[in-house]
Amino acid sequence: MRLATRLRIGVLVATVALVEGLCRAGVIGAFTMIPPSEMALSLWRLLRAGQVQADMRRTLTAVGIAVGSSIVVGIVAGAVVHALPRLRRTIDPLLAAYYSVPVFVFYPMFIVIFGLNDIPKVMIGFLYAVAVMIINTLNGLDRVAPVLLKTARVLRMSRAATALRVVLPCAAPYLFTGIKLAIAYSFIGVVGSEFILSSGGLGYQIGFAYHDFNNPTMYALILFILSFVLVVNMTLHAWEKALMARRGLR
Amino acid sequence: MFARPGQASLHALGPIDLDLQTGEFFAVVGPSGCGKSTLLDVIAGLSPFTEGAIAINGKPVGQGVPEGLGAVFQDDASFPWLTVRDNIAFGLRQRGVGQAEIRERVTGALELMGLTDFARAYPAQLSGGMRQRVCIARTLVLEPRLILLDEPFGALDQQTRLLMGDELLNLWRQTRATVLLITHALDEAAMLADRVGVMSARPGRFLEIVETGWPRDRDSTIVARPEFGRITGRLWSLLRGESLKALRHQSEPR
Numbered sequence A: 001m002r003l004a005t006r007l008r009i010g011v012l013v014a015t016v017a018l019v020e021g022l023c024r025a026g027v028i029g030a031f032t033m034i035p036p037s038e039m040a041l042s043l044w045r046l047l048r049a050g051q052v053q054a055d056m057r058r059t060l061t062a063v064g065i066a067v068g069s070s071i072v073v074g075i076v077a078g079a080v081v082h083a084l085p086r087l088r089r090t091i092d093p094l095l096a097a098y099y100s101v102p103v104f105v106f107y108p109m110f111i112v113i114f115g116l117n118d119i120p121k122v123m124i125g126f127l128y129a130v131a132v133m134i135i136n137t138l139n140g141l142d143r144v145a146p147v148l149l150k151t152a153r154v155l156r157m158s159r160a161a162t163a164l165r166v167v168l169p170c171a172a173p174y175l176f177t178g179i180k181l182a183i184a185y186s187f188i189g190v191v192g193s194e195f196i197l198s199s200g201g202l203g204y205q206i207g208f209a210y211h212d213f214n215n216p217t218m219y220a221l222i223l224f225i226l227s228f229v230l231v232v233n234m235t236l237h238a239w240e241k242a243l244m245a246r247r248g249l250r
Numbered sequence B: 001m002f003a004r005p006g007q008a009s010l011h012a013l014g015p016i017d018l019d020l021q022t023g024e025f026f027a028v029v030g031p032s033g034c035g036k037s038t039l040l041d042v043i044a045g046l047s048p049f050t051e052g053a054i055a056i057n058g059k060p061v062g063q064g065v066p067e068g069l070g071a072v073f074q075d076d077a078s079f080p081w082l083t084v085r086d087n088i089a090f091g092l093r094q095r096g097v098g099q100a101e102i103r104e105r106v107t108g109a110l111e112l113m114g115l116t117d118f119a120r121a122y123p124a125q126l127s128g129g130m131r132q133r134v135c136i137a138r139t140l141v142l143e144p145r146l147i148l149l150d151e152p153f154g155a156l157d158q159q160t161r162l163l164m165g166d167e168l169l170n171l172w173r174q175t176r177a178t179v180l181l182i183t184h185a186l187d188e189a190a191m192l193a194d195r196v197g198v199m200s201a202r203p204g205r206f207l208e209i210v211e212t213g214w215p216r217d218r219d220s221t222i223v224a225r226p227e228f229g230r231i232t233g234r235l236w237s238l239l240r241g242e243s244l245k246a247l248r249h250q251s252e253p254r
Helices: A004-023 A035-049 A053-083 A085-098 A105-112 A118-142 A146-154 A159-195 A202-211 A214-247 B036-043 B082-093 B098-113 B130-139 B158-175 B185-194 B220-224 B228-251
Strands: B025-028 B054-056 B070-073 B146-150 B178-182 B197-198 B208-211
Touching: A004 A035, A035 A214, A053 A085, A053 A118, A053 A202, A053 B146, A053 B178, A085 A118, A105 A159, A118 A159, A146 A159, A146 B070, A159 A202, A159 A214, A159 B082, A202 A214, B025 B036, B025 B185, B036 B146, B036 B178, B070 B130, B082 B098, B082 B130, B098 B130, B130 B158, B146 B158, B158 B185, B158 B220, B178 B185, B185 B220, B185 B228, B197 B228, B208 B228, B220 B228
Parallel strands: B025 B178, B025 B197, B070 B146, B146 B178
Antiparallel strands: B197 B208
16 A cells, blocks of 8 residues: 555545544533544444435535536537637636536526426526536537647548547546546535425435434434545546556546 | 549649558658648548549549548547547547457557556647657557658657657568658658658649668668768759748738
8 A cells, every 4th residue: 555545544444543533432422523433333223223314315416417417418518619719708707607606596596497307406406516517528629739630530430430439538637527526516406405495305404303302313424424525535536647647547 | 552542622642652551651841731631631532633543552542432442630539538558548438449469569559659658648638749659559569561650759848759760660570560750850851751642832733753772671870871962952953942932822812
């Protein structure tokens, strides 16, 4: 194991141990936070009792739909904008300003339009994720060297073959970055929406447990979301690093 | 082949009349911005032209790249996501050549270009000269009858260029293909080519076509011969005035 990896694990373990100690010693009160070991235990109990599976499924499905649609729409929209330089010049400032929009302000409007179901939160997750996907697609397409396209033409490749075998693999690392961020943003959008107003899902259950002074459930679910997002993100990160290293990009 | 591209909307090329003989090594030198690369793009069917006609083996070149043509450019065109082996096999796969034949031809090309030990490497792990060799190999496995080279060694250092020149001569002899080399290096043209077309400043046209008279079996050691100096000197005496013109033109406000 590399030194950096060992140090990283060390820092994590030490932090958890410190929190555990502070909770056990009573420095952090039981109404504020429960020890990490009890969070894990509580999560285990909830899972065994089958109490949280439906909410997990509901949240992860909503995130999945938001991620999938933002990736497809983002790549297609990015490709179209890239092909039309004038359109791009027009909307570039808008794309840059998009980040400053707190998408959540549209949530009440979506509920009015679609009702209190899962569609509004998928919309929020989608809106958070799609812009970053468009921007990363544009970035990836910008990095396709003209000489590679020229080579494709000399090889008498069709437009479809060029797109599939030259442009797509060339832009892949940047699309990958976009996908990674789209997943993170979709999670924020969906879970955040559930906190604000919804009829179910992990965010809803965390909020419910909070109002109910049910710290074991609240911290168990927080732990679950945290671990899930971390595992997904670290897996993608490792994959991305391998992809980039092969090309000498990092 | 017969090339006579005329005025484009940007008048890039003057009237050009070029007759490449099958199997010859023809080099084009000229001042920067004279339209050398445009000439190559037009012959390759990559750029449209407004006047004139081009034919390869009697078949006219219109829009689109003609069959049996290969090209290597100055910029690194290796595919960074593929290994050296897959890079070289790329064009063959594109054409739907059988797996067994691809393996055989690629292995041959790897050997020929001295890349066998790097077959599994990615371009990022190679030097610029090796990457350019990958691009040359990728073109060669397709067995083109006409190879267009647009300053393929432009980004390499002088020693590597001389050695790559040797390799190129070797390949040219073995494949019996016709080679058109665009270069700004007079010594490179003088050493490699059977004939050297000297272009004028823009709009480029041929000032003169210099015959080198080298034997087919030659290598970079000919630079020690007195003829080499004479040919290079002849090229420079033709080009000196044009290069000055091009330089003045470039420094003019546009």
